[in-house]
Amino acid sequence: MLAVVPPPVTVRVPAKVNLHLAVGDVRPDGYHDLVTIFQALSLVDEVTVAVADEPGVECHGEGADQVPTGASNLAWRAVRLLAAHVGKDPDDPKVRVVIRKAIPVAGGMAGGSADAAATLVGLSSLWRLEISRDELAELAGKLGADVPFALYGATALGTGRGERIVPVLGRHQFHWVLAFDRRGLSTPDVFDELDRLRLEGDPPRVGAVEAVLEGLSSGDPRQLALLLGNDLQAAAVSLRPNLRRTLRAGVDAGALAGIVSGSGPTTAFLCEDGDTAVRVAAELAGAGVCRTVRVAHGPVPGARVITTEEPKPAPPEVHA
Ligand SMILES: C[C@@](CO)(OP(=O)(O)O)[C@H](O)COP(=O)(O)OP(=O)(O)OC[C@H]1O[C@@H](n2ccc(N)nc2=O)[C@H](O)[C@@H]1O
Ligand SMILES: Nc1ncnc2c1ncn2[C@@H]1O[C@H](COP(=O)(O)OP(=O)(O)O)[C@@H](O)[C@H]1O
Known part of the structure; x- marks a missing residue:
């Protein structure tokens, strides 16, 4: 019998801005305690995950030439982490990740973190995992301080290294x-x-x-x-x-x-x-x-699966 290969899954994920960022003293682990308010913005990357015999990461778009596509890519680290967590082989996850970037690389808008969060959400759907956002957020925090926020999006208070997230309610744009x-x-x-x-x-x-x-x-x-x-x-x-x-x-x-x-x-x-x-x-x-x-x-929502029909919002682009 032929195995059914699930269709690729595409996830849209927002950039963030910190409306408030209070930085404490450096801690023994090299991190700083933060009190921050994140807001997710309508500047988005899109990440597609697909079952593939040729695993790896591809990156296109804004700053793609500055993004590593090997083991240090944050999206690939997310693949390995989730694979290990659910008992798959992290060295042979049979997944290809395609990133389309609009978020500037190393720009202070958490683009790499966004791609990692999108990968977690995309793989949960591709692999049909029964896994809650909170469980994903635990894993996300291991990838980087900013990764859990990209899962939730909207506006949120972040404490600890920035990875402890509490939503801030509000209906204003x-x-x-x-x-x-x-x-x-x-x-x-x-x-x-x-x-x-x-x-x-x-x-x-x-x-x-x-x-x-x-x-x-x-x-x-x-x-x-x-x-x-x-x-x-x-x-x-x-x-x-x-x-x-x-x-x-x-x-x-x-x-x-x-x-x-x-x-x-x-x-x-x-x-x-x-x-x-x-x-x-x-x-x-x-x-x-x-x-x-x-x-x-x-604010806009955090990482979420989109259907291919859904048109991508195109913010007016102005070049200097
Ligand atoms: C500064 C912030 C503000 O939201 O965002 P960016 O401007 O980078 O997007 C974040 O704290 C960045 O989070 P993120 O980019 O995920 O950081 P990580 O990969 O976990 O850490 C990278 C390095 O930043 C420093 N770092 C990060 C977070 C923190 N609370 N204290 C730190 O000192 C440490 O030197 C750490 O080794
Ligand atoms: N998927 C990814 N997208 C962007 N940068 C990545 C990615 N994976 C690893 N990186 C590395 O992480 C560094 C920080 O990138 P980024 O998350 O875009 O910036 P910032 O931490 O300033 O918000 C980059 O210099 C890049 O080399």
């Missing part, structure tokens, strides 16, 4: 402009730079997270704009001084506020509404302070 820098930044380098700046002096620290939660629930982008903050911003700007100009240019173009996204170097600008975001994007693109500009909104 916020509109963003994202400015991609010319090259990525390494996350460990940015945390190290923050440790160095803190030894030397007193870089700014964000305020209380409660105020940001209130700002979110008000739904008023003007209120939220005043409360955005990121302890890693000083470190990212120290390593990439040109970000100062980008941040200023976004606000000059009409954004309510701009922040470095996570460890950077992507900058994220909160705007009054969608029309303003498109105008700010066009002006920022013309200012020559970044490589590429995108508009996005959030």
Whole structure:
């Protein structure tokens, strides 16, 4: 009898921005305790997993040439981890992963983490596993601090290394402009730079997270704009001084506020509404302070299986 090969599964997964990122002191394991608010944005990667005799990872799209396709690819690490967890051979999982990237690589928007989360969700469907999101989140946390959030999406409070996730309820949409820098930044380098700046002096620290939660629930982008903050911003700007100009240019173009996204170097600008975001994007693109500009909104759902018929939302794209 012929074995039935299940059809490939495609998963859409969002980028994130940290609306609030408080970084504690370095811990003995090299990580830092965080208190962060993640928001998932409508800038998405798509990951297809399929049964294949020739296993491996393929990557296309934004920054694909900077993504390793061997054993260190986060999506491949997710394949191996889930295979081992469910009793399959991690050295011969008979799976091919195709990643279509829109999230900038090493951009502080958790693109690699998103691909890993998408792979977990895609394989759960391909292999017809009875596995809950919470069980997947346990596995996700082993792949990286940011991976569990990409499973849940929406808006969430992250604590611990950032992997402990509690949803933040809210029905308001916020509109963003994202400015991609010319090259990525390494996350460990940015945390190290923050440790160095803190030894030397007193870089700014964000305020209380409660105020940001209130700002979110008000739904008023003007209120939220005043409360955005990121302890890693000083470190990212120290390593990439040109970000100062980008941040200023976004606000000059009409954004309510701009922040470095996570460890950077992507900058994220909160705007009054969608029309303003498109105008700010066009002006920022013309200012020559970044490589590429995108508009996005959030919150959006986390990693989820899509049918092939579902059209991909195409955010207006503006090139500098
Ligand atoms: C900074 C943040 C903010 O959301 O995102 P990105 O800007 O990278 O997207 C995250 O904390 C990044 O999470 P993620 O990229 O998954 O980090 P991991 O792979 O787990 O860790 C990479 C390295 O970053 C540093 N790291 C990460 C998380 C944390 N809480 N403390 C740390 O010091 C450590 O040096 C660690 O070895
Ligand atoms: N699937 C993947 N997509 C992007 N980067 C990946 C992937 N797998 C491994 N990486 C590596 O992880 C590093 C961090 O990438 P990424 O998650 O995009 O950035 P960030 O941690 O700044 O959000 C990259 O420099 C890249 O070499």
